[in-house]
Amino acid sequence: MSNIVAEIKEEMEVIFQELSDIEAVGVSTVEARVSAAAGSWAQRLSEAVLSEAASSEAASPLSVPCPSCQGHSHRYRFRARNFTTACGVVRVSRWAYKCRCGHIHVPWEARQDLRGQYTRRVSATMMRLAAQLNYRAAASELKHHGIQVSHTTLHQKVLAWSEGEEVSTYADEEPLDTGSRWYVSCDGCHTNSPAGWKEVKVGSVSKDYPYTHATSVLKVRPGSPRYVASVTPAADFGKHLSDLATQTGIYQDEKTMDTEEVVVIGDGAAWIWNLADEHFPGATEIVDYMHAKRHLYDVAKQALGEDARDTVETWVNATETPLYNGETAQVIARIRDLETQNPTIGDVLEREVGYFQKHSDRMQYETFNEKGYQIGSGVIESACKHVVAERCKQAGMRWSKPGINAILFWRCLLKNDTWDTYWDTQEKQAA
């Protein structure tokens, strides 16, 4: 130990002298020389301190209780192992103990805050980069930061370390301010898997303030949205989203439950509205206006032809007014008009009629607007892009279900600003 300190001191003096001897030494020269040496000092100092601590009598008594049978286990083998730390790879010799029951364990290692051979801090850096970059790019970036890990190992760690974790566990409560409302939105977006397209379900919980459209005061002040995203059956996803909502602050107090305003926004997908019925009873339900309008375009293009742009545009514009006013019956009448002109695609158009009939109550846009509700699910549409697509829809990517869910767990922690909460929890568990 004292040797290392003396060696490092000597190296410091040598470097100091060398650099001082260069006339008008520049910042780059100093930076290169000192940072290279500092890396080596950090590694050697850590290794020396840890080796001494791990082999001390206090850390390694002759016998310790066996964690398996509670009997006595005895010193068995003294072996070195490499650990990847933020100070570099550190080689530490420590005692393994063996019990008469056959159990072998390494108590010194069990007491450390380690995930396999990685420290918590290194693990967090690995996950943070893998959440943002494809595995090869992340591994290369980690190498740049002095962490050697192959892209395949990184992939395995992403899976292993997120196993059994739920995004909602780490969300902090965010109480409603006076006059604000909760918004819950859902959407699906497609990613590629070896078996074809798979739907990632994305949900967000955010609070917002009434949008006073009439006075044209721009008052869109979305609270920090929380996200949950995974490839999972609707019933499980509903549970995850509901947990996230409760953890964030929705329906926490039975006394205020009835006065809390919750708005659910989604497209026409049935799973969204089943989920809303089950987990957010009494919420105001709104079919995203842009989705509804897209249906009008689909109808018009089918009936009038893709190429008849002007006619399509005229029909949509004329139909948008009753749509906005909540006069769904008129919208339906206009679709049925098209049907009489195109009996061959009657089935297709009847499906669209069904869509507007089914969601009529969720399409009272004028009324919603007067009450200051958002009528578009902008938050969730952008979430599909920045939570999912940015990382998971790069060229050539094909995801297994566990693979994409693991990455989405880490990404949601990042996007929800709960990254530190998660890693702090890990520290407490280890302590």
Ligand SMILES: [Zn+2]
């Ligand atoms: Zn035992």
